[in-house]
Amino acid sequence: MESTVNYIKEKIKDFQPEIGIILGSGLGDFADGFESIIIPYNDIPGFEKSNVQGHKGQLVFAQINGKKVVMMQGRYHFYEGYSMQTVTFPVKVMKKLGVKTLIITNAAGAVTPEFTPGDLMLITDHINFMGTNPLIGKNDETLGTRFPDMSEVYSKELIQKAEAIAQKLNINYQKGVYAATTGPSYETPSEVKMFRMLGANAVGMSTAPEAIVANYCGLKILGISCLTNYAAGVSETPLNHQEVIDTANRVKESFKNLLSEILKSI
Numbered sequence: 610m611e612s613t614v615n616y617i618k619e620k621i622k623d624f625q626p627e628i629g630i631i632l633g634s635g636l637g638d639f640a641d642g643f644e645s646i647i648i649p650y651n652d653i654p655g656f657e658k659s660n661v662q663g664h665k666g667q668l669v670f671a672q673i674n675g676k677k678v679v680m681m682q683g684r685y686h687f688y689e690g691y692s693m694q695t696v697t698f699p700v701k702v703m704k705k706l707g708v709k710t711l712i713i714t715n716a717a718g719a720v721t722p723e724f725t726p727g728d729l730m731l732i733t734d735h736i737n738f739m740g741t742n743p744l745i746g747k748n749d750e751t752l753g754t755r756f757p758d759m760s761e762v763y764s765k766e767l768i769q770k771a772e773a774i775a776q777k778l779n780i781n782y783q784k785g786v787y788a789a790t791t792g793p794s795y796e797t798p799s800e801v802k803m804f805r806m807l808g809a810n811a812v813g814m815s816t817a818p819e820a821i822v823a824n825y826c827g828l829k830i831l832g833i834s835c836l837t838n839y840a841a842g843v844s845e846t847p848l849n850h851q852e853v854i855d856t857a858n859r860v861k862e863s864f865k866n867l868l869s870e871i872l873k874s875i
């Protein structure tokens with residue numbers, strides 16, 4: 610951790626990020642076009658080598674709407690075979706760099722039939738269905754406590770702010786609970802039905818590990834899902850990754866607008 614943080618600080622000099630953003634599948638473009646300092650994950654000591662299709666795999670430091678931001682363009686997924694430690698390490702690094710607020714984004718399937726692909730969903734809570742927890746193992750007391758409270762992982766205040774902005778910008782949004790699965794296979798219709806009965810509104814393959822660790826570290830969290838498709842069985846059509854990318858591309862502009870207005874208001 611120390612060599613990771615030192616390496617990054619050396620690169621960014623006196624730029625001290627206050628907000629972190631994890632950009633999900635198809636949403637990575639947000640980080641493009643700003644004057645920025647870019648550090649590929651593969652150059653950072655302590656970061657696993659990354660080689661994911663469709664993800665750039667780099668940290669982007671930029672000032673956006675007056676806010677100093679560090680963005681993850683691409684994340685480590687558990688389904689790629691990375692450990693939970695690897696998946697959540699960047700969140701701990703952000704904390705050590707001085708980040709106070711983390712915005713976590715993802716692509717997810719809509720479990721609630723009334724939601725529509727293309728809607729953005731403000732995450733009110735999550736169900737960690739990954740069968741493991743990123744905090745398992747020896748606890749680092751400098752980051753957080755052994756048994757962290759999880760009663761408000763997603764900041765109500767940030768949800769309210771995001772909601773007001775979405776309304777102002779006329780963006781279709783929902784609020785709901787995100788169920789996290791390991792993937793990489795999509796869910797069966799029965800699994801989706803189960804998630805609905807358990808109170809989930811969307812399902813995806815990320816976010817919960819990062820949110821657990823960010824909450825443990827005392828970061829304020831805002832979670833936004835881009836609902837890219839109906840989860841299996843909600844509609845008749847089979848799922849494929851291309852649909853996920855296509856829908857994310859379609860709503861990219863609203864997503865970008867929402868995000869940059871949110872940055873202003875934090």
Ligand code: HPA
Pocket residue numbers: 716717718719795796812813814837838839840841848853
């Ligand atoms: N299920 C799980 N993860 C996803 C989905 C889905 O339907 N869509 C995008 N990510």
